[in-house]
Amino acid sequence: TAAELDSRIRAAKRTLGDRAVVLGHFYQRDEVVQYADFVGDSFQLARAARAKPDAEAIVFCGVHFMAETADLLSGDEQSVILPNLAAGCSMADMANIDQVEQCWQELDDALGAGPDADGLAPVIPVTYMNSSAALKGFCGRHGGIVCTSSNARTVLDWAFERGRRVLFFPDQHLGRNTAKAMGVPEERMPLWMPNKPLGGMTPEQLRDAQVILWNGFCSVHKRFTVRQIEKARETFPNVRVIVHPECPMPVVDAADESGSTDYITKAIAAAPAGTTFAIGTEINLVNRLASENPQHTIFCLDPVVCPCSTMYRIHPGYLAWVLESLVRGRVINQISVGDDVAIPATRALERMLATTP
Numbered sequence: 001t002a003a004e005l006d007s008r009i010r011a012a013k014r015t016l017g018d019r020a021v022v023l024g025h026f027y028q029r030d031e032v033v034q035y036a037d038f039v040g041d042s043f044q045l046a047r048a049a050r051a052k053p054d055a056e057a058i059v060f061c062g063v064h065f066m067a068e069t070a071d072l073l074s075g076d077e078q079s080v081i082l083p084n085l086a087a088g089c090s091m092a093d094m095a096n097i098d099q100v101e102q103c104w105q106e107l108d109d110a111l112g113a114g115p116d117a118d119g120l121a122p123v124i125p126v127t128y129m130n131s132s133a134a135l136k137g138f139c140g141r142h143g144g145i146v147c148t149s150s151n152a153r154t155v156l157d158w159a160f161e162r163g164r165r166v167l168f169f170p171d172q173h174l175g176r177n178t179a180k181a182m183g184v185p186e187e188r189m190p191l192w193m194p195n196k197p198l199g200g201m202t203p204e205q206l207r208d209a210q211v212i213l214w215n216g217f218c219s220v221h222k223r224f225t226v227r228q229i230e231k232a233r234e235t236f237p238n239v240r241v242i243v244h245p246e247c248p249m250p251v252v253d254a255a256d257e258s259g260s261t262d263y264i265t266k267a268i269a270a271a272p273a274g275t276t277f278a279i280g281t282e283i284n285l286v287n288r289l290a291s292e293n294p295q296h297t298i299f300c301l302d303p304v305v306c307p308c309s310t311m312y313r314i315h316p317g318y319l320a321w322v323l324e325s326l327v328r329g330r331v332i333n334q335i336s337v338g339d340d341v342a343i344p345a346t347r348a349l350e351r352m353l354a355t356t357p
C-alpha cells in the first residue's frame with residue numbers, strides 16, 4: 001500500500017542519511033517529489049548533481065538523459081541510479097548518433113570543414129539537454145555545446161560567436177522559438193529530415209541557413225494548440241498564458257510568455273494574488289503549482305490530461321526498491337557512461353555551465 005511504501009522509503013532514507021541524495025524533476029508525480037532532497041528543472045538538476053560530492057549515490061527521479069548527465073557531472077566514485085530503467089524520453093530518441101554522424105558528414109561535404117576568413121566554423125552543433133550522452137559527446141568532439149530550455153538563448157549566442165550556422169538537435173521547437181526570439185528569419189531555419197539526402201533541403205537553403213533544425217519534438221508539448229489559448233482568453237479575459245518553449249512556434253507566439261519549468265514556477269510565485277494562469281506544460285507540474293498556490297487560479301491549457309508517460313514510470317515502489325538495495329550495499333539500475341563518450345560529453349556540458357551565469 002501507499003502507506004507501507006511511504007514508511008519504507010522514509011526508513012531507507014533515514015538509514016542512508018548523507019550517503020544518498022534524491023533528485024527530482026518538476027514533472028515527477030507528487031508521490032515521488034515528496035522524497036526528493038532537491039527538485040528543479042533540467043539545468044538546476046545538472047548543477048545539483050555536483051552539489052553533494054560526498055554522497056555515494058545520486059538517486060535520480062527523472063528520465064534517462066538526466067541521469068546520464070548526472071553521471072557525467074558527478075564524481076567518479078559516485079553512482080547514479082535511475083529507479084526505473086524504462087524511464088526514457090521519446091524526444092531524445094528522435095536523434096541517434098548514427099543519424100547525427102551521417103548529417104554531419106553531409107554538412108561537411110556541402111559546406112566544408114574549415115573556418116572561413118572571419119575564423120567562423122561552417123556549423124556549430126548544439127544539442128538540447130534532452131539527448132543521449134552520445135550526442136553530447138558528439139558536440140564535445142566538434143566544438144559544440146549543450147543547452148537547456150532555460151539557457152538556450154545564451155548558448156546560441158555562444159555558438160554564433162564561433163560559427164556561421166548552428167545545427168540544433170533534437171527539439172525543432174525549442175530551436176525555432178529561441179532563434180526566432182533572437183531575430184533569425186524563419187526561412188533561415190530549415191528543417192533537417194534525417195532520412196532524406198541533404199536532410200531534404202536544397203543546397204541554397206543549406207548555404208543560407210543560420211539554424212538547421214533537427215526534426216524532433218516532445219509528444220507532450222506538441223499537444224498544445226493556439227485554439228486552446230483562444231478559448232482560455234475567451235473564458236478568462238485577464239488570463240496570463242505561459243507555455244514551455246518545447247511547444248510549437250504558433251503556440252509560443254500566442255502565449256504571453258514562455259520559459260522552462262523553473263521559469264513557470266517562479267513566475268507564478270511572484271505574481272500578485274488572484275492571478276489566473278493558463279499553463280502549457282506537463283500536467284503533474286501544473287497540478288502541483290495549482291495546489292501550492294491557492295492564491296491564484298491555475299489550470300492546464302490542454303483539457304485532456306497530458307502527463308509525460310516516461311517521467312511517470314518512476315513510481316514510489318521503484319524508489320523504495322533502489323533505496324533499500326543501497327541500504328544493503330547493492331547499487332541497482334546504475335547509469336554509467338563509458339569514458340569514450342563521457343570525456344567529450346562532459347566537455348560539452350562544461351561549456352554550457354561556463355556560459356550560463
Ligand code: 13P
Pocket residue numbers: 026040041042043130148149150218246259260261262
Ligand atoms: P526543463 O525542466 O528544462 O524546463 O525541461 C522540460 C523537459 O522536457 C524535461 O524533460
Ligand code: SF4
Pocket residue numbers: 063088089090091092130218219220221282308309310311
Ligand atoms: Fe521528453 Fe517531453 Fe517527457 Fe520532457 S516532457 S521527458 S521532452 S517526452
